[in-house]
Amino acid sequence: MARDRVHVAGHSSASPEAVWAVARDFGGHWHPGIATIQAEQDARGSLVRAFTAHGEATLYRERLTFLSDSDRSLTYTHLEGIAGVASYDARLTVSSAADGGSIIEWVADVEAPDAARAASVCLGTRPIFETGIEALSRQAERAAETRVGVPFLPVEAEDLSFGDAPRLALTVTSRKAGPLCLFLHGIGGGRANWLPQVTAAGNVMRAAALDLRGYGDSTLGPNQSTVDDYCADILRVRETLGADRLVLVGLSYGSWIATSFAMRHPELLAGLVLSGGCTGMSEAGVEEREAFRVSRMVPIDAGRTPADFAPAVVKVLAGPNASDTIKAQLLHSMAAIPAATYRDALLCFTDPRERFDFARLNMPVLMMTGEHDRLAPPTEIRGVAHRILAQARTPDVRYETIMDAGHVCNVEQPAACNRILLEFLGKLPK
Numbered sequence: 001m002a003r004d005r006v007h008v009a010g011h012s013s014a015s016p017e018a019v020w021a022v023a024r025d026f027g028g029h030w031h032p033g034i035a036t037i038q039a040e041q042d043a044r045g046s047l048v049r050a051f052t053a054h055g056e057a058t059l060y061r062e063r064l065t066f067l068s069d070s071d072r073s074l075t076y077t078h079l080e081g082i083a084g085v086a087s088y089d090a091r092l093t094v095s096s097a098a099d100g101g102s103i104i105e106w107v108a109d110v111e112a113p114d115a116a117r118a119a120s121v122c123l124g125t126r127p128i129f130e131t132g133i134e135a136l137s138r139q140a141e142r143a144a145e146t147r148v149g150v151p152f153l154p155v156e157a158e159d160l161s162f163g164d165a166p167r168l169a170l171t172v173t174s175r176k177a178g179p180l181c182l183f184l185h186g187i188g189g190g191r192a193n194w195l196p197q198v199t200a201a202g203n204v205m206r207a208a209a210l211d212l213r214g215y216g217d218s219t220l221g222p223n224q225s226t227v228d229d230y231c232a233d234i235l236r237v238r239e240t241l242g243a244d245r246l247v248l249v250g251l252s253y254g255s256w257i258a259t260s261f262a263m264r265h266p267e268l269l270a271g272l273v274l275s276g277g278c279t280g281m282s283e284a285g286v287e288e289r290e291a292f293r294v295s296r297m298v299p300i301d302a303g304r305t306p307a308d309f310a311p312a313v314v315k316v317l318a319g320p321n322a323s324d325t326i327k328a329q330l331l332h333s334m335a336a337i338p339a340a341t342y343r344d345a346l347l348c349f350t351d352p353r354e355r356f357d358f359a360r361l362n363m364p365v366l367m368m369t370g371e372h373d374r375l376a377p378p379t380e381i382r383g384v385a386h387r388i389l390a391q392a393r394t395p396d397v398r399y400e401t402i403m404d405a406g407h408v409c410n411v412e413q414p415a416a417c418n419r420i421l422l423e424f425l426g427k428l429p430k
Contacts, residue, residue, distance in 0.1 A: 001086060004110050004118035006125045010133035012102040014140030019102045020072040020094045022139045026064045030139055031132045045271070045364055045428040046396040048079070063396075065089075066389045069420070070401035071382070075389070085121055087111040102140075104133045160240050168233055169217030171195065171209045172241070173202030178430035179270040180243035182234065183209040184254030186276070186408065187345050188306070188313055188334045190216045196414040197249070197421060204425045205247070210237060212254070214341030225348045227260045234261055238268070247425065249273040251410060252376065253349060256280030259356055266362050271428050273421065275368045276376045276407050278384045282352040293350040297343065306342050307335035319372040319406035326412050358391040366398045366424045368417065370405035398424065 012019055022030050027039025027049045037051035047064040060081030067074045072095065078088035090108040097103050106129040112118035160168045171191050181201045183194040191209035201207040212230065214220035221229060234257075238246055247270050250258035255277035262272050281289045299309050306313075314330045322330075365388055369381040378401045385399035400420050402409040410417040 002115040006122040008129040012137035018140040068399040169211040176206040181207040181247040184250040186252035245270040247271040252277040306337040310334035364396040370409035
């Protein structure tokens, strides 16, 4: 099997934001070579474009595999239309030029049974990319960002009891058919941190935020919690609320739990949203996990409570421009955690049961992290997003950096997080 590549770059005087506003529309009719185009969704909700070219009867189909507004980049893979190729994967990226304009790069990697066919496909692709880059530049000045106001739905508190299992407390919106969007907070948080997201997501599907074991109005179990216990809790919530499938939305510790659930029950997930984390301690060595556990257990072992060291934790969690109101909210969440709960969560987090196999992720994935996140910086989370893109069998990945936010980006920048989350939820099959 032979491989070849075509790489075309061009300059536009339009700003990167204006160019990207056109380019990110994967199903848009902006390329002059396209005669007809239609955007559709496959069974998982992944975006597929079907189009014909002027002067041809061939129907081409391509699936979007990665999208990032913050990186201004998308990738896609060929499904049908190009004869004699084993694979055709392309990437379009818009970056800033020194003069304030844009650099537009379009790359395609082609695999074919022989070198002549691979080279021929690349030769035919080059003028298509060149024409497309010119069209993007021309249309960029007409691009306009559309913002839609989102109504906030009322929520209810609900306690779920399961015999000998812990009581689980939820904030939940009214019943809707289709998937349940379930929010999982971080190790220093609680379900109240998700209220702006729950009330917004409830416009798209039923949404609920869960107090993890021992947090808020939920109770701890009789034994040390494991990630399997958290996954069992998620299954109980799903069954009790009558949801066929779930969209799990996690922050930090909650992201690790959500990914752990996805490893065990990928068939139950319509989507996966990971903010400020993913792998947790799953890829850390024994010494690193032990050092993490010991350093955070020292104050607990000395008889202190999370309320005692909450101010120091907030300094790490909050972004440099976080308001006093935001800091107070983060402080309240941390201070409300019982010492026994914090110990239980730390022991669970530092005792991962597996190293994640991203090939098991067969659902659309959205990853976000704060620009100023010290615990899960953009370079780390972006890297995991690209690993999922490379390892998932049918990838559908989106990555975004939430600007001017720290670790708890949904609390610091709720409007930005909601806009991205609602766009992601909106494309999922109901």
